[in-house]
Amino acid sequence: MRNECESIGTKKALHASSAPFVSAVPVSLLPYIAFVLLSAAFLSTFYFTTLPKKSFSSHEALVIVLASLEAGFGIVALFNAVGVYV
Amino acid sequence: MVVIRRSVTAALSRHHSSPLALLLNSLLLLLLLSLPFSLSYPDGEATTTATTTTSSSSLPDQDDWINHSFLKQLELSGSVSSSVLTVQISPSSSSSSPTQDSFSPYYFTLPSTEAEAVSWAKAILKSSSQREVLQVESHGPLKQDASTHLFSVRIPKSSIPSASASSPLTLILETTLNHLSYPLPSTVKQNGEMFLQWTGDAAIRSPYRTEKGRVKVKCPHPKILSFHPDASQGATKSGSTITFGSYEDVAPYTPGSEVKTGSVHYQHVLPVISMVELDRLVEISHWGDNMATEDKIWLRNDGAKLKGHFSRIDHQMATFYSKANSHVLSTLAIHLPPGSKEAYFTDSIGNVSTSHFRPSPSAPYSLTVPSNLLPPSRVSVLEIQPRFPVLGGWNYTFTIGWNNRLGEGGWGKSLGSNEYLVAVPFLTPVTDVAMDQVRTKIVLPEGATDIQFEVPFEMDSISTETHTTYLDTKGRPSIVLSKSQCSEKHGSLIYVRYTLTPSAHLRKPIAITAISIGLLLSAALLLRFDVKIR
Numbered sequence: 001m002r003n004e005c006e007s008i009g010t011k012k013a014l015h016a017s018s019a020p021f022v023s024a025v026p027v028s029l030l031p032y033i034a035f036v037l038l039s040a041a042f043l044s045t046f047y048f049t050t051l052p053k054k055s056f057s058s059h060e061a062l063v064i065v066l067a068s069l070e071a072g073f074g075i076v077a078l079f080n081a082v083g084v085y086v
Numbered sequence: 087m088v089v090i091r092r093s094v095t096a097a098l099s100r101h102h103s104s105p106l107a108l109l110l111n112s113l114l115l116l117l118l119l120s121l122p123f124s125l126s127y128p129d130g131e132a133t134t135t136a137t138t139t140t141s142s143s144s145l146p147d148q149d150d151w152i153n154h155s156f157l158k159q160l161e162l163s164g165s166v167s168s169s170v171l172t173v174q175i176s177p178s179s180s181s182s183s184p185t186q187d188s189f190s191p192y193y194f195t196l197p198s199t200e201a202e203a204v205s206w207a208k209a210i211l212k213s214s215s216q217r218e219v220l221q222v223e224s225h226g227p228l229k230q231d232a233s234t235h236l237f238s239v240r241i242p243k244s245s246i247p248s249a250s251a252s253s254p255l256t257l258i259l260e261t262t263l264n265h266l267s268y269p270l271p272s273t274v275k276q277n278g279e280m281f282l283q284w285t286g287d288a289a290i291r292s293p294y295r296t297e298k299g300r301v302k303v304k305c306p307h308p309k310i311l312s313f314h315p316d317a318s319q320g321a322t323k324s325g326s327t328i329t330f331g332s333y334e335d336v337a338p339y340t341p342g343s344e345v346k347t348g349s350v351h352y353q354h355v356l357p358v359i360s361m362v363e364l365d366r367l368v369e370i371s372h373w374g375d376n377m378a379t380e381d382k383i384w385l386r387n388d389g390a391k392l393k394g395h396f397s398r399i400d401h402q403m404a405t406f407y408s409k410a411n412s413h414v415l416s417t418l419a420i421h422l423p424p425g426s427k428e429a430y431f432t433d434s435i436g437n438v439s440t441s442h443f444r445p446s447p448s449a450p451y452s453l454t455v456p457s458n459l460l461p462p463s464r465v466s467v468l469e470i471q472p473r474f475p476v477l478g479g480w481n482y483t484f485t486i487g488w489n490n491r492l493g494e495g496g497w498g499k500s501l502g503s504n505e506y507l508v509a510v511p512f513l514t515p516v517t518d519v520a521m522d523q524v525r526t527k528i529v530l531p532e533g534a535t536d537i538q539f540e541v542p543f544e545m546d547s548i549s550t551e552t553h554t555t556y557l558d559t560k561g562r563p564s565i566v567l568s569k570s571q572c573s574e575k576h577g578s579l580i581y582v583r584y585t586l587t588p589s590a591h592l593r594k595p596i597a598i599t600a601i602s603i604g605l606l607l608s609a610a611l612l613l614r615f616d617v618k619i620r
Contacts (some may be wrong), residue, residue: 015581053613
């Protein structure tokens, strides 16, 4: 990381003329996304526990990955929804 | 935490196939990850960029310039005073050996008391055709005379040929001075009036010959107890302004020559506040489209100390009459940038409910205007009332914080190809509050690379480190800037440019997904073993 000794004002002018930042997901929707994703994660985890443990199956692996993805994104959405902007 | 885990593992061993227990355990592990923990990472390379001061400097050639008129206007206030020095100059015809550079330096001499108080300086050059802002350099005390400090500006030679005695160049030096006046008497009763004393130059101090000039001192309140040199020696008082002068044909300053010292003893009806330490933490979040600012402030009332005891009854009665205990700090209004929301005010005990926050909508086009100069309708006001009235000499430590929208508020900009540019205010300017030590830490999103930043003024030290907080796996890159002796003039923006790839942006949810996969896989494995005693 270096302090670029450009002429003072180049970043200022660039900042004033650039497009505003847009987040990947609208922040106002994050509480609802969090609720949907976390309940889906909870239900998927519950479904995973009901799967038969007699043999290994790709179906079980799919459920694991799905539940984890929902949990991952749900937790990040939850943190932002309660005000801890991670 | 340990007790809960033990009971869970005990339950697990009894009903190891219970999904509820598994879920509880996995939730606990997730909680552990989400707790912020700060590992002691070593600081990055610290670079100190102090103002170039040469401890031994000598006076310039006194024949380089002539001051046709010299007007020094000192505006006194509580902890921050300001001075505007307007000189009309022209190059002297008897100046010897013109230099080869494209600039010709002009030097200012200031007394050491004033020079050491300088927290911000700006010079403006006005000629008949143009107006230019010049950089002020500090050269430290004179070799032969430690009571005088030297400052210089470089005047471009292109403006000089047009200058003459009839159409001189106008040079304006604006400075902000911290802690210039001190309370006199130093102790005052709780409901008494407070007076401050200023001591400084009442005459002209310049390394060049001055044809005429005067010194004006403006006080915040017309009640002035005394000023020296007084009316019998030529000083005049009009309202709240004292004029020392006018002086004719003043010789250039030489080491050892006496410059008349003046003093003004004036009343100050507001508390003299200074922030001894200001620790700012700014976190940029892309998932939340947010810039979270938290200020840890050590506030001190630098007015006259309390004589006698503090009486709560007298204080409650006096709050009805605004003048009675005017030097006591009971409320402080901090102007936050427009669009600030979710503000909080806490101290070491907890939340302080005696505060009022008035939010205002975002104004992306007024980002560069300091928040204490914006009109009241535009700015968000956080009025805080400390737990106790802060009397002279007393301290109060507290934390305030708020959030700003990156996109809507205009703070964060997207430059395309995963590059972003954010503007972060160095401090929140508060009128007439001197800030003795300011440290700002700007925390960028995790995985930000190729970081470049631009500071609006010279910092005492700049360093980089890694900051670890919620849901971090490798820590967030952060920039730490610190500066001593600041004032409201230092509320400008720091521009930080960085690159954040989508894979770095997705690091957090993928990390939690990976942990969850690990947990569920281990659950799947464990559930296949039957350890029942048959």
